[in-house]
Amino acid sequence: MSIYDHKVIDNKGKEVSLSDYKDKVVLVVNTASKCGFTPQYAGLQELYTKYKEEGLEILAFPCNQFGGQEPGESEEIASFCDLQFNISFPLMEKIDVNGDGTHPFYEELKNSAPGLLGSKKIKWNFTKFLIGKNGQSITRFAPQTKPSELSSNIEDLLK
Structure with missing residues (x-):
């Protein structure tokens, strides 16, 4: 199975096929509104503004599994x-x-x-996955990795 075989639901309840993101570099982040890392939203937006025209997409997936830091409903989160x-x-x-x-x-x-150490578990909010245009190159980044630190990785994948 490829990442492009999956479908997700956006915050408005619409089904989105990840195949829509073929040939794009995609940064996937599990987010939360009441987390110490929440200010990273600003850095994610900066990356999106800087690289969107070159083919970067960012997909934010709110998650309430870490300290109950995303208690709201979709409309409230948005x-x-x-x-x-x-x-x-x-x-x-x-x-x-x-x-x-x-x-x-x-x-x-x-x-x-x-x-x-090969752990598959997500440790906390704002864990990031950077996916290359082919959907095969996938790199994980820790929550404390600031979005600005991903610029060179994104630029390499956009080439």
Whole structure:
């Protein structure tokens, strides 16, 4: 199975096929509105603004599995992101990234790019997966990795 075989739901309830992102570089992030890393939304927006025209897409997946830091519903989360960070990249519906209810897309990501010492579990909010244009090159970045630190990786994949 390829990442492009998966479908996800956006924050407005619309089904999105990940095949829509073929030939693009995609940064996938599990997000939360009440986390110490929440200010990374601003850095994600900066990356999106800088590289969107070259083929970067960012997909944010709110998740409430880490300290209950994303308690709101889709509309509330979208409103927060708009008011606080004026994001223009796609926001998806809230999902689980670990455990029995893990979204199949996240299972695929975790299997393709395990974390430290081969761990597949997502450790915290704002874990990032950078996916190359071919859908095969997938790199995982820790929550503390700032979006600005991904610029050279993104530029390499956009070439």
